Amino acid sequence: MxxxxxxxxxxxxxxxxxxxxxxxxxxxxxxxLDYAATHPMTATALSAYAHAAAVPGNPASIHAAGQAARELLEEGRAALAAALGVHPLTLTALSGGTEADNQVLLSSFPGAGGHLITSSIEHSAVLAPARFLAARGVAVTFLEPDASGQIDPEQLREALRPDTKLVSIHHANNEIGAVQPIAELAEIAHAGGAKFHTDAVQSPGVLPVDLLSWKVDYASFSAHKWGGPLGVGLLYVRRGLDLPPLLLGGGQEKGLRSGTQNAPGLYAAGLSLREAVAAxxxxxxxxxxxxxxxxxxxxxxxxxxxxxxxxxxxxxxxxxxxxxxxxxxxxxxxxxxxxxxxxxxxxxxxxxxxxxxxxxxxxxxxxxxxxxxxxxxxxxxxxxxxxxxxxxxxxxxxxx
Known part of the structure; x- marks a missing residue:
């Protein structure tokens, strides 16, 4: 509240x-003093959004207006990718961190069976789908933090099983600020044959984010946490990996996330993240x-x-x-x-x-x-x- x-x-x-x-x-x-809930849109984001919103086209349309919107969409994606140090094709635009978290967890377990590891202090956007999966027959292990909110890497190592498909541990906690050793945790998960996902929603513009050196497979972001617009999220999927879509329709975002793309939102998100990372x-x-x-x-x-x-x-x-x-x-x-x-x-x-x-x-x-x-x-x-x-x-x- x-x-x-x-x-x-x-x-x-x-x-x-x-x-x-x-x-x-x-x-x-x-x-x-509620920036962890939402960061007010910066002047850069507001200006960028207003500029892009003046273009009337749907990015999927082939006429001139549509292609102008597509250009802004991809310019925003390129700015986001540069700020995060990844290739633009690894970033899927969606509605926010909650959708990104749900996409990874639910798509990683399309049926019963398998094993998921997460922590008891994750955001509800991870905990709710984890509990949903548990009710559908997926084994779920919740790692417990120490008194300072840290997840012990050895606890993860001991929790791994031959059927562990995914480990999901957030980078920075949204309530107490505890920062987890993502690179070490990802290395342990990979050694056990599991994929690794991190919810890094609270990190950009405040903490260093290095997806390539972390060697994570998936990462979630939300633009309104760094001063971009509400309702704009990102899902990083390491090159070479595929996830089945949760939303079916027009096949936008390389088929992973159907729905009309928010060109003004992504453009504003990209320019504001570039500014936030620089500062x-x-x-x-x-x-x-x-x-x-x-x-x-x-x-x-x-x-x-x-x-x-x-x-x-x-x-x-x-x-x-x-x-x-x-x-x-x-x-x-x-x-x-x-x-x-x-x-x-x-x-x-x-x-x-x-x-x-x-x-x-x-x-x-x-x-x-x-x-x-x-x-x-x-x-x-x-x-x-x-x-x-x-x-x-x-x-x-x-x-x-």
């Missing part, structure tokens, strides 16, 4: 105005400073406990307000104009304990009293300081 869920985003620290159908305006001062070192340093500053501001308070790992992604921080009511905590932060999440944004509205925090050993009460704050290059130190003070006030008010 996200605080500030009813407010449209405006640049950090400015007055946001939400205009409902009635026409009435609600000015709010917003500190947006990755500076962004990482900025986010690290923000994360450290927030952690230092809150670490001296006995009733606030950090859950994120200092060695993990600097984009994400997680804090438990011990003894607080979780729903009241989010509401009080919302009233203070601080936009955060309780766990993953995809579980918004459920107010269920986070499966990630439960896997780390937190009680249900503590997991429900936990908030995730996540940062972007636009976040300022002043906003971090205000957010820290607001969190402490909200925690106190939520214990009453």
């Amino acid at each position: 996200s605080a500030c869920a009813a407010i449209t985003f405006s640049p950090c620290g400015s007055t946001a105005k939400t205009t409902p159908p009635s026409g009435r305006e609600f000015p709010r001062l917003v500190i947006y 990755q070192l500076q962004t990482h340093a900025h986010l690290r400073a923000l994360n450290d500053r927030l952690t230092a501001r809150l670490s001296g308070h006995a009733n606030v406990r950090a859950n994120h790992t200092p060695a993990g992604s600097p984009k994400v921080a997680s804090f438990t307000a011990l003894g607080a009511d979780g729903e009241a905590l989010l509401m009080n932060l919302d009233f203070a104009g601080v936009c955060v999440s309780a766990g993953s944004a995809c579980s918004a509205g459920t107010m269920q304990p986070s499966h990630v925090l439960s896997a780390l050993g937190l009680s249900d009460a503590d997991a429900l009293a936990t908030v995730r704050l996540s940062f972007g290059f636009q976040t300022t130190t002043g906003e971090i300081d205000e957010a820290a003070s607001a969190l402490l006030r909200a925690a106190t008010a939520s214990r009453a």
